[in-house]
Amino acid sequence: MSVRTLARWIRGVTAASLLSTLLIPATATATAQPHPGATPTDHGLVFVDASTLPPSELRKLPTPVPLNHYRGENRPATKPQPLRSSLSAEEPDLRAECAKHEAAAKSKTGWVKSRFESCYKRHYDLVLRDKNNRDSPRGRLIFDVWVLGFAHDGKREVDFAASVENIQVAASEDEDAKQWRIGQHFSSSIDASSSDPNPQLTQPTSTKRDELLGVWDSRPTWTLVYGSPDLGAKYAQGNLQRVFAALDMTMTVNSPTVDPYVEVGAYQPAFRFDYAGPIAGKYKGTVFTDARVELLMSQKDPAANESALHIYDATKRPERTFPSFVGKSVPGEKEPLHRLVDTDKSEKQRANSIKECKKIWGDYSGTRLQCDEYPFASTHEGSLKGNNRFSVRLIEGTDNEAGGRMLNSMYTANRILEGDPFYVKITP
Structure with missing residues (x-):
């Protein structure tokens, strides 16, 4: 506007x-x-x-x-x-x-x-x-x-x-x-x-x-x-x-x-x-500051449909995601995520998620696949949070990168700073 x-x-x-x-x-x-x-x-x-x-x-x-x-x-x-x-x-x-x-x-x-x-x-x-x-x-x-x-x-x-x-x-x-x-x-x-x-x-x-x-x-x-x-x-x-x-x-x-x-x-x-x-x-x-900010993604979006499905499963059907354990729940839909600006901490979370992917699926180097993580490495709720309320999945690399661009665009479009809350909404 x-x-x-x-x-x-x-x-x-x-x-x-x-x-x-x-x-x-x-x-x-x-x-x-x-x-x-x-x-x-x-x-x-x-x-x-x-x-x-x-x-x-x-x-x-x-x-x-x-x-x-x-x-x-x-x-x-x-x-x-x-x-x-x-x-x-x-x-x-x-x-x-x-x-x-x-x-x-x-x-x-x-x-x-x-x-x-x-x-x-x-x-x-x-x-x-x-x-x-x-x-x-x-x-x-x-x-x-x-x-x-x-x-x-x-x-x-x-x-x-x-x-x-x-x-x-x-x-x-x-x-x-x-x-x-x-x-x-x-x-x-x-x-x-x-x-x-x-x-x-x-x-x-x-x-x-x-x-x-x-x-x-x-x-x-x-x-x-x-x-x-x-x-x-x-x-x-x-x-x-x-x-x-x-x-x-x-x-x-x-x-x-x-x-x-x-x-x-x-x-x-x-x-x-x-x-x-x-x-x-x-x-x-x-x-x-009272505005509710949402990252909107669609499972019908050909650019990032695998990313969207992964997030949907993590928030709606966590039993289908890894790491797997009884009673698992993943934040983002009802509980907010919070932006993490520190790039060093983000990279450590990303490395930890990749380690988890390799533990489950083995060495996938040389393929077009990438390790997609949710909650995102750029949030305080990422894989090093310490409570295992996260999910990793191998998806098409271009899809993973498109999802990352959507996330960064949401950050800048809404002036999301360190610690600011936001939610994720996935449409069918």
């Missing part, structure tokens, strides 16, 4: 200030407590989730209408500005894909499409009620929250497009929904224990937006750009300049007559910056 159009669309957002803190995970809560820094109030009115109320109470309110129709207004609704000016069949809109993954998209981590694309989408339906007279609802507020995230392969930067859309309201005669406000508040943190020395994060000039409903309705989208400064190429000295960071979005709803509704930890995307050099493909970049 191209992010160039997104970069052109995000204007006027500059990076400023530095943050270097330990990552403290937040938990999602929705309460009627003031947002940090707000003046404590007790108006007796509070917003609660409509799903917690009986239908009989909801029927006491008028049917919610779009904000642009509220109290007789009839102005055109504002549509969110698209992230790209044009779409093609080969480049589907992340927003449209996100809507198809509703359950994942509304979770704390959102739907993580890949190491470079992520989205959050949640539908809010809140009812305003009197804490002392719960049978008399005073209003209803419905809206959608979106956050689309784009990490960059080739740049230490991640962009987020956040929005509040499709606002609908219902209010009793003594409530003015025009005075209701919605807030999006982003805070960031660094996992210093996992990062390389001196991790730093550059933040956008603005990390919060608290607006009247009418302002959101007319300008639903805003953007945040996070980055991390680099010191040039240091990977040869072992410094990959990895910075593990995360955001925490707090949602608020408020008005002059209502105790604030606060939901901390509504969305918590995690990402990593690095300057890892050639082992990552492009020398520097950013990824969403």
Whole structure:
């Protein structure tokens, strides 16, 4: 997916200030407590989730209408500005894909499409009620929250497009929904224990937006750009300049007559910056660390069908593989593999696997066969792991080499660094 159009669309957002803190995970809560820094109030009115109320109470309110129709207004609704000016069949809109993954998209981590694309989408339906007279609802507020995230392969930067859309309201005669406000508040943190020395994060000039409903309705989208400064190429000295960071979005709803509704930890995307050099493909970049990365291979692929069958047998039918023992299981399908970058250790694992092949099949030199090993020599789960949860098999040499190229392409396409997890999926 191209992010160039997104970069052109995000204007006027500059990076400023530095943050270097330990990552403290937040938990999602929705309460009627003031947002940090707000003046404590007790108006007796509070917003609660409509799903917690009986239908009989909801029927006491008028049917919610779009904000642009509220109290007789009839102005055109504002549509969110698209992230790209044009779409093609080969480049589907992340927003449209996100809507198809509703359950994942509304979770704390959102739907993580890949190491470079992520989205959050949640539908809010809140009812305003009197804490002392719960049978008399005073209003209803419905809206959608979106956050689309784009990490960059080739740049230490991640962009987020956040929005509040499709606002609908219902209010009793003594409530003015025009005075209701919605807030999006982003805070960031660094996992210093996992990062390389001196991790730093550059933040956008603005990390919060608290607006009247009418302002959101007319300008639903805003953007945040996070980055991390680099010191040039240091990977040869072992410094990959990895910075593990995360955001925490707090949602608020408020008005002059209502105790604030606060939901901390509504969305918590995690990402990593690095300057890892050639082992990552492009020398520097950013990824969403919650993405599930898979090496996909097919048994119908003539270039590597023997490699694919070997992996399939190892993970699905380990009793057909060598070394053979009762209760054998091989990781990669449900348990992740982890990349091993140290070439010396990889070569030792490869030599050990070849030794195992010769023990089973004898000397195969002078043939077109090669010893295929799984898990791969370039993983920490290889044949020297020490638990014998591996498999070796003689296969056509060109097939073995094609499988190796697929593995290396997966590493660089997804910025898989030392210790990064990935899975293997074999299709029939």
